[in-house]
Amino acid sequence: MPIRKLSNGKYRVDISLGIDPITGKRRRKTKIANSSKEAEEIYYSTRREYHNGDLPSTLKRSYSFKELAEKFLAIKKREVKLSTFRTIENIVNSKILPYFKNSTIKSITYNDIYQYRETLQKDNLKHTYINKVMAYVKGIFDLAIEENLLSEHPSKKLKKLKNKNDIEENIKFWTPEQFQKFITIFDDNKYKDFFKKTFYTFAYFTGVRMGEQLALEWEDFNKYTNEIKINKTLTLIKQANDFLVTSPKTPSSNRVITVNKKLSSLLEEWKDQQKKTLEEYGIQQTDKTRIFKFNHRTPNRTHLSEFIKQACEKYKLDIPPINIHALRHSHVSLLINSGEDIYIISQRLGHTSTNTTYDIYGHLFPNRQKELADRLDNLF
Template identity: 45%
Template structure:
């Protein structure tokens, strides 16, 4: 019973205030009053406060515990690589700074001071913004756990970002790059970079491809998964967004290149006694699928053989868009091939690459007079 008369004539009010989210144990609160009426009133008041979640500040969790709660949520609801990224940011930038903090007393000014400390450390604005976003989410977990009243990160603005000029290769530059690759010993790389350049697929999407994802009859690549490595283990997830699930049409020469690599891959895997089936990763050359690092590093190595300025692996995706624009493809086609959620995303990211229509519009006015 929640209300019980004790041997001294007073009344004990015993109420459950929920389950501890860390230990899983029930928490109870006991109060003693003089009369039954006071006990009934108190029981009602406490029930309203605790059972409706209005009693804030009864929790005294450390920053470390709150980050554990946050990371557990990430592990349950986010992709593995996002969880890994958040754990890294917390361990590298936040844990030491906030390990002894009293979360209830951290203010907006304290958060601003920490942001300034990051600026003074020489970190780039983008990196600082990422750290601050994670910090805000950690404090949001503290808010949900009834540790704090308000999130002190609210109202702390992100730093402005200088938009970097997008890098990409023109068709001629890509042809020169491919010509520097040794067909005999580097056919894997020739195939990988060509597929990346002619499809605009993301790195994780390329690495996740199996041979059964390539429809030779329809000349299409079925994109519906992404590959990453977590603690040296291959992890397959859905692509970046639901709109990233798509089918990409490919040209005949690219399909021929893929089939040539497929035969070479069979011979290569036979040396490792690996059976070549349609479930083998397209760019696999040993027991496991390759990591993205080998393809990132090799770009610079190949470029050093000629006069090509290296670009990042992801810039091959930008190069594909530049190629499509050069061929006068419209926004809708580009959106579909890249797997963007909306045309607005395509325009926001790549609009500046499209030819300026202002001059064409002005020139057409001459026809009026």
Template identity: 40%
Template structure:
């Protein structure tokens, strides 16, 4: 009997609502009510809410099968690097949570509970996921459930109305010219590779993947330009070269004469090094390669802290060299369009969103002019 009288004139509602859509465990609700009439209303409401979660689709698919479908599509439609990141993300943060889930019965509420789980989750290093990471994980989960919608397993994506968490914008780090010159002075003369790599990064604003994919044939000596049309990374030990991040990333950028001279100097040194190692050297050789295999991002990331060790210069991340270049251009008075084209942003809006705060404060300029009136 779902309703029965208990002490003090109250009524107990005891309703079985099937199994939990995430864990598969039996779900029971046992609220109390001050009268039998209200208890009957609560029972009807609980059963109605439960019944509304039922789906008409007869197609069955498990969550692991759904992941497999999504990743197969992901591999066909995206760059190898993106597929690899998605696979890692799903295995680390999503797969186990939804392993036994009944896909058809998952609603907005279960996704909110998962989001709360991510917010509270403690990582291996003792830290917690940032709001940005949580948002990215929910975006991946939304794509997984969109696959279920496309397959006709469910009608509505349960992630569709989940709001993004607010982002905390950390202060952007970058080096001013005097700080960069100090950093370069810390690098020994016999480590020309690193002097050349970091100088190129600072004076071009190239993404790390774009630099790793750069070959000598991509440097146009006649017009002092770099031809950027590919990006590289290591995936499970394999060096993968793909098209850049967006179609706007395919571009040609001008470089200054001193940088061109430094690159030529490194090219001669690299050729001598390859001769000693008995490695073929040609225009197809990667610019920042120093052994039989192309270089990886890790060595250049680690060396920044190494060269700054025991100095008064605060190290920055490798990607911050790109920010440093943007700040350098802004300080020189370059406009948004020029910076957008040089950095290969998809739109001027991206440039403004990322670097707009670095532009001089126009209101302060206006206030200073008002002083001249008095």
């Protein structure tokens, strides 16, 4: 026990009260007692106050929101992928801190947080984005609770904004007929580009995320089983102007998908052409060569997305222009209209659960009420 008798007959009590959650330094409290019994009472009562969240007044101070936000970011940096951390860091520094930077954690009320969300809505931000921002605000206050800096969460009763309309607005997709109009521009001398033809066809008929697609290597493709292993993603690090290969978005994103035979044959054709193209740059094609690579650089994501819109206008295709991610939505629509099971769709997309798939694409599923009524009719 950290109690020491002094030369004058009194007792010194040295009490350790854990680590300061913000500074990372050990907190200590020292008191002088007249007797051994008093020293023990001081020690145990002070420790009890600490464990109950009632710190001695000399140790209490008003932590600023900024301090907790910085601590929150430091923890996130250790817990998540670098690309994810950059997103969180940008939102905290650009959207959250400017509003709360002059506040202390204890001074912020439920109404303050509610009013903050109102300002985000006035900026006409989508509900899905606002909910993401508010999740990080909540995370900062969760940290305050964990560190015994607060006893109650000020935003506990604040419900998420409904985001169904946001999602539906964002879900743009092409039907097979519309995709066929687009992809034929690569076949009739209008725009000879076998790489783009392969890239967009693969995206439409697999639904993989762009980062996953760009990270694929030839060793991930089994031409005998027509299977593709998705086990990594290519992330652009803007600050370093470089790309980083990391694990996929979630553990469930590690998956194997089967492609149709025509797509498999298209990949084989591209492999032969890629070999010749890369040789012009002095690059040897190997099993570790990325499938979607046609020179010494990584394909430009923005160009690949913008090209779709440009082509629709240039060649007067009479189809709605979409971005590259909408090809993933198009694949889901294709599967749904083919009557595919939600569980299979969820697995193919690499979603954590079927709930995720329903949350995003539920409105695309046909109403089953008529089918149910027809089956009941058959029972009469």
